[in-house]
Structure formats: structure tokens, C-alpha cells
Amino acid sequence: MTQSFRRIALARYLRGLPEPEDFSIVTDPLPQPADGELLIHNIYASIDPGTRARLSQGPSYLPPLKLGETVGAFNLGQVLESRNPRFQPGDLVTWTCGWAEAGISNGRGYLARITDRSVPLAAWIGVLGIPGLTAYFGLSRLGQIAAGETVVVTSAAGMVGATAAQIAKLRGCRVVAVAGGPVKCAWLREELGIEQVVDHKAAADLGAAIAACCPDGVDVLFDNVGNASVDAILPLMRMNGRIVVSGQVGDYNLAGDQVHGIRNTRPFITHRVRMQGLVVFDDLREFPAAQAELAGWLKAGKLKYREVRYQGLEQAPSAFRDVFEGRDFGRHLLQLAPEPGDAAA
Amino acid sequence: MTQSFRRIALARYLRGLPEPEDFSIVTDPLPQPADGELLIHNIYASIDPGTRARLSQGPSYLPPLKLGETVGAFNLGQVLESRNPRFQPGDLVTWTCGWAEAGISNGRGYLARITDRSVPLAAWIGVLGIPGLTAYFGLSRLGQIAAGETVVVTSAAGMVGATAAQIAKLRGCRVVAVAGGPVKCAWLREELGIEQVVDHKAAADLGAAIAACCPDGVDVLFDNVGNASVDAILPLMRMNGRIVVSGQVGDYNLAGDQVHGIRNTRPFITHRVRMQGLVVFDDLREFPAAQAELAGWLKAGKLKYREVRYQGLEQAPSAFRDVFEGRDFGRHLLQLAPEPGDAAA
Structure with a gap:
């Protein structure tokens, strides 16, 4: 130096x-x-x-x-x-x-x-840093996921999304991963073992494609994309469903009036939906315990x-x-x- | 009969x-x-x-x-x-x-x-029934209001909104009430004693009109109107702000594509905003205690x-x-x- x-x-x-x-x-x-x-x-x-x-x-x-x-x-x-x-x-x-x-x-x-x-x-x-911790605390503190629940993860081939999809699976949830294109989808299926993967580039209607995987609806949406995916998935939310706003990568480069507007807000009342944004630093004191659990999964080959x-x-x-x-x-x-x-x- | x-x-x-x-x-x-x-x-x-x-x-x-x-x-x-x-x-x-x-x-x-x-x-x-209880539990369980916080209530001349504005004031909050037209606004000011009232029909820009009353931002939005007001007020939300979706009267009569889309969602992440819908029957067991408190205020002339x-x-x-x-x-x-x-x- x-x-x-x-x-x-x-x-x-x-x-x-x-x-x-x-x-x-x-x-x-x-x-x-x-x-x-x-x-x-x-x-x-x-x-x-x-x-x-x-x-x-x-x-x-x-x-x-x-x-x-x-x-x-x-x-x-x-x-x-x-x-x-x-x-x-x-x-x-x-x-x-x-x-x-x-x-x-x-x-x-x-x-x-x-x-x-x-x-x-x-x-x-x-995976043990901010992206992994975002997945970890987004699912636990905000998503409050429980075994048996259905969790949809968007932008699931990214580091945050892929970690979230795997953690939800490790916690006993049914996971639907959304990604764009056959290469990412194949990786999610074959490398990570996520059984239900939706290719949003191949789906004319994202909501319908996810609905087909979730006949009983969605308990938790862990969203990395932004307004368009939240709007598409809101009508599928089950009673007391949670939307974790982890990222908005689809909206960051758009001017205000180009951003998709969320119209399907009726489930907030009818299904008591809760939507909340995550800043992982709010969980700073819990980082070491979370990192120890993530590192354990990593060394056991359960987290890729x-x-x-x-x-x-x-x-x-x-x-x-x-x-x-x-x-x-x-x-x-x-x-x-x-x-x-x-x-x- | x-x-x-x-x-x-x-x-x-x-x-x-x-x-x-x-x-x-x-x-x-x-x-x-x-x-x-x-x-x-x-x-x-x-x-x-x-x-x-x-x-x-x-x-x-x-x-x-x-x-x-x-x-x-x-x-x-x-x-x-x-x-x-x-x-x-x-x-x-x-x-x-x-x-x-x-x-x-x-x-x-x-x-x-x-x-x-x-x-x-x-x-x-x-005021002791569903509208009053909606105001009561919306502010307490979902809004988690605390003395000194700034609370915006929309459709504030309606029974739910007027009760919410008065409860927030009784709890020591700064209240900004939004209603349409001079008659409703005068009632809120003169009968209910709400000091800050915004007439949305007289305001070219609802967000700007509310911002002028809330130089330090908004802690809790208790919304009865729907997407348009949520979208206008989201950029004013303070850190850890809460949006209580109590009603959507502005959207009920609109077809899906006529409904306003919420675009200003970035504060969900930047300001950890939480938005949640209320169905007051979730609080059924707590109704009697809430009704006793509301009846007390009513008899004391503090709730109109x-x-x-x-x-x-x-x-x-x-x-x-x-x-x-x-x-x-x-x-x-x-x-x-x-x-x-x-x-x-």
C-alpha cells in the first residue's frame, strides 16, 4: 500500500x-x-x-x-x-x-x-454479510415465517433472494422462487433444490403463474423487485399475509411517473395484509447469532x-x-x- | 311486529x-x-x-x-x-x-x-360500536401511537376519522385532520377542537398541504380514503412510520384500472414504513375494555x-x-x- x-x-x-x-x-x-x-x-x-x-x-x-x-x-x-x-x-x-x-x-x-x-x-x-442477513431478518423479524407456510421470493437468483429461498426451505416452508430466464431458473431448481420456480420472462401474467403454484395463496412475499411484483402478488395473499419489502431493483432506475403503481390494495383490509420495509441494521445486535446459524448451514452444505x-x-x-x-x-x-x-x- | x-x-x-x-x-x-x-x-x-x-x-x-x-x-x-x-x-x-x-x-x-x-x-x-372501535384499535394495535407523535387522519369528518382524530388528541398526539370542504373543516376545528385541518378540496397538492402542517413529518397515517391519499402522504412518513389502512372509501366505486396506483413506495425501505390493514373483529375480546374507555370520554364531553x-x-x-x-x-x-x-x- x-x-x-x-x-x-x-x-x-x-x-x-x-x-x-x-x-x-x-x-x-x-x-x-x-x-x-x-x-x-x-x-x-x-x-x-x-x-x-x-x-x-x-x-x-x-x-x-x-x-x-x-x-x-x-x-x-x-x-x-x-x-x-x-x-x-x-x-x-x-x-x-x-x-x-x-x-x-x-x-x-x-x-x-x-x-x-x-x-x-x-x-x-x-451470504454471512448484509445480503444474507437481509434474507435472514427479513424472513424472521418481518416475515415471521413458520413451517408449512407458503413463501414467494422474487429476484430469487440474486444473493438476497437465493439466500431467502433456501432459509425459508430450511425452516420448513413451501417456497416459490421467481427469477428471469431459463439459466437462473435451472440453477434455482438444480443447485438449490427449490421445487417451484416461476420464470417471469416466460409468464404472460406473473400473478397467474404464481397462483398456479399456490392454490391456497401466499403467506409471505419476500420481495426484491418492487411495485410491479407486489401489485401482481397482493391478490394472492392469504389472511394475515406479510409482504417484506427487501429491495426495489425494478424501480430504482425509473423516474417517478414511470414507476408501476400498486392498485391491488384491497387485501390490506380484507386479508389483514401487512407490508413493511427492511433495513437490516435495525438488527445489528443480533448479527452474530444469525451469522453463526448461517455459517452452520453453509458448512453443512445446506446453504449455497x-x-x-x-x-x-x-x-x-x-x-x-x-x-x-x-x-x-x-x-x-x-x-x-x-x-x-x-x-x- | x-x-x-x-x-x-x-x-x-x-x-x-x-x-x-x-x-x-x-x-x-x-x-x-x-x-x-x-x-x-x-x-x-x-x-x-x-x-x-x-x-x-x-x-x-x-x-x-x-x-x-x-x-x-x-x-x-x-x-x-x-x-x-x-x-x-x-x-x-x-x-x-x-x-x-x-x-x-x-x-x-x-x-x-x-x-x-x-x-x-x-x-x-x-362511537362505541364498530366505527369507534375501528378508530380505537387502528390507532392502538396497528398505529401504536405515542404522545408527542404526529398523526394524520383522512376522511376525518366521518365517524371513524373523527373518532380517530379525537382519540389521537386525547393520547397527546399532534393531529392533522383531512376533510373535504369548509363545512366539515369548520366542524373539526370548532366542534372537535382539532387545531390543524387540511381541506383537500382546496389544496392543489394534498402532500404539500399536509407537509406544511408537519414540518418534521408524519409518524402515523390513519387512512380512510385509499390509494391516492396513501401515495400522497408516504413521502412525508418519518422513520418507523405506520400506515393504518382503515378504509378505502375513495376506491370502492372504481373499476380496477381506475384506482390510483401507489408509486411512492421507497419510504417502505428508507424509512422502515409499515402499512397494515385493520379488521376490527380481530380485537373482539378487547371490545368491552375499549368501549368502557370510549364511554368514559363520551360522558366527560371529550369525545363528540x-x-x-x-x-x-x-x-x-x-x-x-x-x-x-x-x-x-x-x-x-x-x-x-x-x-x-x-x-x-
Whole structure:
């Protein structure tokens, strides 16, 4: 590591799909940690569709990123310097930094030491990280799934969706996974063993296709897509059904008036439907217990995932675009540096 | 009471606003109660917008009324004959029967003896009945309101909305009431003492008009209108905001594609918004305690209401139309027989 580092800054606000010109690479001098702070060198950065929300100037309630600021991401890194007694140089941590080779943490918020090296390191920002935890707490705290219930998961070939589909199955639910195209659907069926898979690209009417798999209706919709899928599935909700708004990837790139409007709201009253959005950091204190359960399933071969890896900071914008274009599927991950051989041993 | 009774039957499925031809008056012989049953003579029947939901052939998930069946309503009546040990002839009860002069109860479900005659009898199917209880449990169980929070109530001049606005105020909340037209707004301000009232008919942009009253946002939206108001107010929701779907009076008469679509769903994630529909019968066991608290406020002059009374069964269809046309406001009530002078004394 030299005395400078690179980061990807927002160069202009996005309109529709991300374009290369929306981003710029900036080189900054390596900062020095103040008292209580840490300097962290990033090994991985996530490529998440949710990042899109703050990259355009939308309605005023969500402050957009300022131009020139680093694009946000979840990271896995190694402590280079520590002026915080809870961390030592060499510690591997997960944290929130961005598309950047290094950064300063104030030692608070989402910053956790990695304790279990018996799983692949990158799993800690994937199936054991924010996407896996989103699936875990979305199904438990908001979805309150119970064995025997029918759970529909949209965008099920993505990391959040695939983890949710598998957790619901492990909890004894009937799972219907929705994904686009034969390759993703085959992976869900053959690799993950999800028995009921709906290809939304092949279905003229998504609601009807899901209804055919769920003759008795849907108890929980774990949705990653947004308004169009919520609207299609609302009429299938059973009494006391729950809709977990985990992501809105289908809506992020649309202007306000292009977004699909949810019209089928009568089941909110007739079927006591509850719809709630998830921000997984509300469950921060429960992360270690959830990660232990997820790691157990992972090591037992009961929880699988698929990774799409990009090498080098400069790949971030095109990787980000790939996420929305659905070129590949699974966890999109940016590798910024080699993994340390035995740093945490 | 003779050996026959009259009832209003559904003659054809409604399209849009209710028309006189949608209903017919049927005379039937007075039925005899079987073992466990009661014959009840109705004194009042409610005229509720929510009744509209089952009067048209909509999507399959909600079974519509069959043609020839009695239009549903909440009733207050007196037991004529009882073959149920829990009730005696002369008992005054609230129950679910319909627009009918009499009917048979099986003794189960929503059937409760009126215990407190120190309030007006009709209050038992108004502010102490389903509308008042809807306001009460919508704000408590779903809205989880707390003192100091900002609560927006739509259709606030209706019985449910007006009760909700007053309960929220009694619980120490800041209340913004939304109603249409200067007469309703003046009543809310002057009679009920609601300080912040928005006239949606005078506001070009409902969201902006409410935002002007709520510079720090909205904690709870208690909505009686439907998708258009939910969509307008969603961007104002504060962190962990709750939307209580109490009624959808603005949508009941619209065909599916005419219904407003909710587009502003991003706050579900960014602000952890929870939206949930209420069916007040889920709180059946808690009714007596809630009614005692409501009756206390009523007797202390802290809870007010406005009644629009129609006389005679044949008035039901036009009264029902009046509800949707907003000709008057408050509890619309159909009186079918005189109140007994001292029956429960």
C-alpha cells in the first residue's frame, strides 16, 4: 500500500441505468486515523443494486450523495493502523466504506471483526454479510415465517433472494422462487433444490403463474423487485399475509411517473395484509447469532451461493451496470486486493 | 311486529356509485329460532361505506354477496325470542345482520349485550360500536401511537376519522385532520377542537398541504380514503412510520384500472414504513375494555360525534348513496323501529 489510495466518486447524478460518465476515479492521500479511529485497507467491496437509491436526485426525503463523494458499498478489509483499543492492525473486519481502496472508520456503527475463518472470507460480505442477513431478518423479524407456510421470493437468483429461498426451505416452508430466464431458473431448481420456480420472462401474467403454484395463496412475499411484483402478488395473499419489502431493483432506475403503481390494495383490509420495509441494521445486535446459524448451514452444505467477481476498483461502474442488466446472477463482488494468507490465524 | 319482516336485497351487482335499481325490498316470513339461536328485531342498521366491497363482482379473492342476499350492516336490536341461555327476550344487543327489520343470530360471533344505558343507545353502533372501535384499535394495535407523535387522519369528518382524530388528541398526539370542504373543516376545528385541518378540496397538492402542517413529518397515517391519499402522504412518513389502512372509501366505486396506483413506495425501505390493514373483529375480546374507555370520554364531553339519521328501511339505498356523495357527514344511521323506553332498565 502506498501513501495514496483510489476511490470511485459520483461525477453526475444518474438518470436511468448507470453510465460510465456518471463516475470518476479519484486518487487521494492516505488519511491518518485520529483518536478512536482506524485506517482500513479494503479487500472487497460489494456491488449492490440498493446503492442506486442515493445516486440520483429524487424526492427530498432521501438525501442523495453529493457529487464527488465516494459511492457507497459494504466492504471487507484489514486494519492497517488502529487508534481504537478494540481493534488491532491485521484484524479482518466488515464495514461500510464504499468503492474505495481504503478508508477511515470512526470505530462505531457497522464495524465487526471476522471471527470464523473456516468459511470462505468473501462469504462474510455475501451470504454471512448484509445480503444474507437481509434474507435472514427479513424472513424472521418481518416475515415471521413458520413451517408449512407458503413463501414467494422474487429476484430469487440474486444473493438476497437465493439466500431467502433456501432459509425459508430450511425452516420448513413451501417456497416459490421467481427469477428471469431459463439459466437462473435451472440453477434455482438444480443447485438449490427449490421445487417451484416461476420464470417471469416466460409468464404472460406473473400473478397467474404464481397462483398456479399456490392454490391456497401466499403467506409471505419476500420481495426484491418492487411495485410491479407486489401489485401482481397482493391478490394472492392469504389472511394475515406479510409482504417484506427487501429491495426495489425494478424501480430504482425509473423516474417517478414511470414507476408501476400498486392498485391491488384491497387485501390490506380484507386479508389483514401487512407490508413493511427492511433495513437490516435495525438488527445489528443480533448479527452474530444469525451469522453463526448461517455459517452452520453453509458448512453443512445446506446453504449455497453463486459469486460474480470483478477485479480492480476501475471495474466497479461496469459491474454495477451488469447488476441491473442481469447479465449474470448471484453476489456481485469487487476484489480490490488479494486475501491475506493467514492474517487472522 | 307482524309475522313477516322486510329486508333490502342485492338486485344486481353495482358498477360505480350505488343506484336505486341495484337493490330491492323483499318481504319474508318471520323465521323461528332453532336451538341456540335468537330472533332479533332491529332498531338500527348502519350505513357504512365498507359495505360496498362485497356488492360488486371484483377479483376472485373476495367473495361478493349473492344476488337476492341481504345487504350487510351492523345492527342494534332487541331479542324477541331466545333459545340461547345467554340471552333473554328484551335484551338489547349489537350484532351483524344487515339492512333488515329482523333476523336470526346463531348466538356466536359478533353479538354483544348492551350493558350501559347511560349513553345514547345509538352510540352503541356508532362511537362505541364498530366505527369507534375501528378508530380505537387502528390507532392502538396497528398505529401504536405515542404522545408527542404526529398523526394524520383522512376522511376525518366521518365517524371513524373523527373518532380517530379525537382519540389521537386525547393520547397527546399532534393531529392533522383531512376533510373535504369548509363545512366539515369548520366542524373539526370548532366542534372537535382539532387545531390543524387540511381541506383537500382546496389544496392543489394534498402532500404539500399536509407537509406544511408537519414540518418534521408524519409518524402515523390513519387512512380512510385509499390509494391516492396513501401515495400522497408516504413521502412525508418519518422513520418507523405506520400506515393504518382503515378504509378505502375513495376506491370502492372504481373499476380496477381506475384506482390510483401507489408509486411512492421507497419510504417502505428508507424509512422502515409499515402499512397494515385493520379488521376490527380481530380485537373482539378487547371490545368491552375499549368501549368502557370510549364511554368514559363520551360522558366527560371529550369525545363528540355527529349523526345523520334516516327513518325506515326503504331509505337505505339513498342513504348509502349519500355516504359516497358526501352530502352530509358523520355517522349515517338507519332507524328501523323506535327505541324501547326502558327495556334494559
